[in-house]
Amino acid sequence: MTQVRETLAVARLGGRIYWRDKQALTATVMTSLGLGVGLPVLMDRLRPGDPGVVVAQLLGMLAVALTLGAFNQTAVSLTARRDQLILKRLRAAGLSDTAVLGGELLNIAVQSVLIALVAIVAVVSLTSATAPRDPVLLTVFMALGAAVITLLGAAWTVVIPRAEVAAPMSIPFFMIAGLGAGAFGPMNQFLPGWLSTVLDLLPTAAVVKVGEAAFADGTFGGDLRAAVVPLLNLSVWAAVALLVVSRRFRWEPRRS
Amino acid sequence: MTAIQVDGLRKSYGDFEAVREISFSVARGEIFALLGRNGAGKTTTVEILAGFQRPDGGTVRVLGLDPVKDRAKVRKSTGIMLQEAGFFPDLTVARTVDSWRELVPAARPRAEALELVGLTGKAGTKVRQLSGGEKRRLDLALATLGRPDLLFLDEPTTGMDPEARRATWDVVTDLAAHGTTVLLTTHYLEEAQRLASRMAIMDKGTIVASGGMAETLAAETGRVAFELPAGVEVGDLPVEVTAVEGATVICRVADPDVAAQTLLGWAGERGLRLRGLEVRTATLEDLFLDLASREKA
Numbered sequence: 424m425t426q427v428r429e430t431l432a433v434a435r436l437g438g439r440i441y442w443r444d445k446q447a448l449t450a451t452v453m454t455s456l457g458l459g460v461g462l463p464v465l466m467d468r469l470r471p472g473d474p475g476v477v478v479a480q481l482l483g484m485l486a487v488a489l490t491l492g493a494f495n496q497t498a499v500s501l502t503a504r505r506d507q508l509i510l511k512r513l514r515a516a517g518l519s520d521t522a523v524l525g526g527e528l529l530n531i532a533v534q535s536v537l538i539a540l541v542a543i544v545a546v547v548s549l550t551s552a553t554a555p556r557d558p559v560l561l562t563v564f565m566a567l568g569a570a571v572i573t574l575l576g577a578a579w580t581v582v583i584p585r586a587e588v589a590a591p592m593s594i595p596f597f598m599i600a601g602l603g604a605g606a607f608g609p610m611n612q613f614l615p616g617w618l619s620t621v622l623d624l625l626p627t628a629a630v631v632k633v634g635e636a637a638f639a640d641g642t643f644g645g646d647l648r649a650a651v652v653p654l655l656n657l658s659v660w661a662a663v664a665l666l667v668v669s670r671r672f673r674w675e676p677r678r679s
Numbered sequence: 680m681t682a683i684q685v686d687g688l689r690k691s692y693g694d695f696e697a698v699r700e701i702s703f704s705v706a707r708g709e710i711f712a713l714l715g716r717n718g719a720g721k722t723t724t725v726e727i728l729a730g731f732q733r734p735d736g737g738t739v740r741v742l743g744l745d746p747v748k749d750r751a752k753v754r755k756s757t758g759i760m761l762q763e764a765g766f767f768p769d770l771t772v773a774r775t776v777d778s779w780r781e782l783v784p785a786a787r788p789r790a791e792a793l794e795l796v797g798l799t800g801k802a803g804t805k806v807r808q809l810s811g812g813e814k815r816r817l818d819l820a821l822a823t824l825g826r827p828d829l830l831f832l833d834e835p836t837t838g839m840d841p842e843a844r845r846a847t848w849d850v851v852t853d854l855a856a857h858g859t860t861v862l863l864t865t866h867y868l869e870e871a872q873r874l875a876s877r878m879a880i881m882d883k884g885t886i887v888a889s890g891g892m893a894e895t896l897a898a899e900t901g902r903v904a905f906e907l908p909a910g911v912e913v914g915d916l917p918v919e920v921t922a923v924e925g926a927t928v929i930c931r932v933a934d935p936d937v938a939a940q941t942l943l944g945w946a947g948e949r950g951l952r953l954r955g956l957e958v959r960t961a962t963l964e965d966l967f968l969d970l971a972s973r974e975k976a
Contacts, residue, residue, distance in 0.1 A: 512766070
């Protein structure tokens with residue numbers, strides 16, 4: 424069995440478990456879709472005839488949905504499987520470590536992209552927002568963003584001592600991501616300049632930047648230029664996450 | 680052909696030395712038992728052999744490969760029944776086996792895997808509803824799914840009822856008969872004695888006794904026990920007494936048959952009866968107790 428087949432097999436298994444997991448369905452799917460669709464629809468009712476506001480709200484909520492669906496879900500799921508010794512059992516099945524971790528992350532990344540796509544389609548269908556001009560670029564960056572954010576979630580498990588505290592230790596990140604992406608209104612206008620700059624460096628900010636280009640008027644060449652800095656941003660975060668995961672990832676609970 | 684070769688293996692957790700320079704080898708097709716009390720270092724040894732942990736010192740070869748550097752290759756040919764490892768609790772037994780079949784190349788069919796461990800009737804049961812012993816049997820089904828050349832069984836029958844334990848012994852014996860090498864850890868002495876042809880006893884991270892099961896036991900003392908006849912003092916007996924438990928006298932002797940004949944002759948001359956006379960060669964339990972008493976001394 425090749426590495427790719429092993430990875431896909433673990434991802435399929437993870438997918439099966441994901442859709443049976445009531446906690447994941449409530450905390451990730453329902454919350455992400457509820458916020459990702461509900462707030463833009465609400466904004467459309469409050470500010471009728473201003474699709475730009477609805478799109479800004481949608482992109483802000485995509486940052487929240489990606490953080491909940493990719494980062495938080497990875498942290499919660501991996502620490503639970505680590506503590507329940509399920510990761511150990513998967514390793515014992517003869518799979519490579521890359522296939523075990525890659526499969527788990529692939530599953531979560533795919534689920535979070537699907538949730539984000541459903542939110543976009545729902546908002547475009549239910550509000551005055553128009554469909555993105557460049558849906559391919561938006562989808563590609565959501566996929567790249569989800570991949571990097573799941574990797575960061577895996578890296579975050581290094582500091583999570585046990586599964587029970589994974590969720591509370593991960594919650595601040597979706598608040599920070601949402602704040603930086605304007606999900607909670609224009610609050611970032613009241614933040615100090617240095618803090619806004621820091622928030623713009625988040626991987627979710629990279630997805631939002633490309634999303635803005637994908638929804639706005641423009642050309643394919645302009646889209647590509649707009650994607651350069653976000654791509655660099657995601658690359659740096661991916662490198663940091665990979666470094667942490669490769670050196671510090673724990674497959675089993677601490678023995679003491 | 681050697682399936683496992685361990686030389687001078689060492690492993691510590693902080694200041695605690697879990698394994699202290701142990702050496703042993705396991706031949707292909709053999710069932711080898713690693714015995715010892717909790718904390719003796721058995722599981723650490725198995726986890727190093729299976730590539731889950733790096734040794735601090737010494738060399739380890741599994742099927743001729745380094746289990747850490749060549750972990751992927753080693754795992755393709757090995758099955759592991761860990762002492763502790765989780766399941767997805769909401770999957771049924773059948774779905775669990777099916778899921779693992781996707782991960783293991785050339786896996787047994789589900790029906791065969793479940794029949795092997797006697798879980799056919801539990802195929803539709805969720806894993807969370809299984810008893811501890813049934814979970815161990817499912818564990819064995821997953822460990823043997825890929826028909827491994829080498830099988831690590833870490834406390835395989837813990838939590839099983841006697842019937843399931845005997846059924847598991849039959850499975851292991853059958854696998855070995857078909858050429859599978861088995862490294863078994865257990866603290867059920869009867870299990871080791873029943874299954875293994877060779878063994879090593881670990882205590883505090885070191886191997887304190889090892890060799891062929893029959894030879895090791897033969898080298899140890901046998902046991903003669905009986906009720907002390909009324910009016911007889913322990914000092915009057917013609918053999919050395921090791922212990923007195925209530926009214927029962929226990930003698931550990933090199934040759935229990937000779938000791939029993941001596942005692943019966945002595946009792947016959949005096950018109951005495953040795954009630955509850957029990958004569959047997961050494962068991963692993965005796966060996967364990969001997970090692971414990973030597974340690975205390």
